[in-house]
Amino acid sequence: MKTKKQFGQHWLRNEQVLDRIIAAAKIAPTDRILEIGPGTGILTRRLISTASAVVAVEIDRDLCALLVKKLGNVDNFLLLENDFLGLDVDSVLNDFPKFQNANKVVANIPYNITGPILEKLLGNIVRPNPKPFDSIVLLVQKEVGERLYAKPGTKAFGALSIRVQYLAHCELICPVPARDFSPPPKVDSAVIRLTPRRLDIEPNSPKVLDNLVRLGFGSRRKMLRNNLQGAIDREAVTELLISMAINTEARAEDLSIEQWIQLSNLVGDLKIVPKENDEID
Numbered sequence: 001m002k003t004k005k006q007f008g009q010h011w012l013r014n015e016q017v018l019d020r021i022i023a024a025a026k027i028a029p030t031d032r033i034l035e036i037g038p039g040t041g042i043l044t045r046r047l048i049s050t051a052s053a054v055v056a057v058e059i060d061r062d063l064c065a066l067l068v069k070k071l072g073n074v075d076n077f078l079l080l081e082n083d084f085l086g087l088d089v090d091s092v093l094n095d096f097p098k099f100q101n102a103n104k105v106v107a108n109i110p111y112n113i114t115g116p117i118l119e120k121l122l123g124n125i126v127r128p129n130p131k132p133f134d135s136i137v138l139l140v141q142k143e144v145g146e147r148l149y150a151k152p153g154t155k156a157f158g159a160l161s162i163r164v165q166y167l168a169h170c171e172l173i174c175p176v177p178a179r180d181f182s183p184p185p186k187v188d189s190a191v192i193r194l195t196p197r198r199l200d201i202e203p204n205s206p207k208v209l210d211n212l213v214r215l216g217f218g219s220r221r222k223m224l225r226n227n228l229q230g231a232i233d234r235e236a237v238t239e240l241l242i243s244m245a246i247n248t249e250a251r252a253e254d255l256s257i258e259q260w261i262q263l264s265n266l267v268g269d270l271k272i273v274p275k276e277n278d279e280i281d
Helices: 015-025 042-048 061-071 088-096 109-120 143-146 159-165 207-215 224-228 234-243 255-268
Strands: 033-037 053-060 079-080 104-108 135-140 168-176 189-196
Touching: 015 042, 015 079, 015 135, 015 189, 033 042, 042 053, 042 061, 042 104, 053 061, 053 088, 061 079, 061 104, 079 088, 079 159, 104 189, 104 207, 109 135, 135 143, 135 168, 143 159, 143 168, 143 189, 159 168, 159 255, 189 255, 207 255, 224 234, 234 255
Parallel strands: 033 053, 033 104, 053 079, 104 135
Antiparallel strands: 135 189, 168 189
8 A cells, every 4th residue: 555644654664573462562462452544454463363252443544444345254253444543432432342342452653643533542630531442552652652761850851741641651562664664764763661540649739730731841051940939939830849859950851740740739838839830841
């Protein structure tokens, strides 16, 4: 199949990477899988050979026709021709009980909509997904993957890292060079695994935490207390950092998720609610 640029299509052709994706998903015979963007079905075939049910959502009409020819008679496969971001999958599956309640996601997603897909799968700090998946294995752009599993104090650690790691443990499965695709994209890729979880420490107000992160990463070059001073008195921020034994010259990326939550709780206790800030790293 010829790729379509508007859908960001690149066909993975490395069998070893497919093996790593399947291994990372740890698919059991009872698992129900959601696949986003099945493309030509190279990964789909492996999923349906192991899982009890696979629901695939594909926006490309031509690819849907191809998948119907290839897999239309497979009992544990259901294809939905639609835009995943605008689709209420649960509502559609009311008529297909066998395919309801997917517990795992395995997908090679379009890189240009990675952020919205992650939010639909995980939810966000204020509104986490009320029915979290057991695991999510995705093939993503390498740079995005590095930000997802980045550690505090590193260059890649940013607002996206906190928002995702607040909701899920993220780990690198394997790098995937551009040459493993046809046609090769302009960037390298990576397979990552997200395991939704709850942290031991939770924010008193998720909204305060979310807004605080927005402000804190407004300008990466500035110290945290300077980024926050538009909403919180600079001296008050300094006192809070000292009480947490954090360097007063720390930048946003220097704080761990747990420290961000602790800071948001202290800010909330002072009844200082940061204002919304649209400048997100």
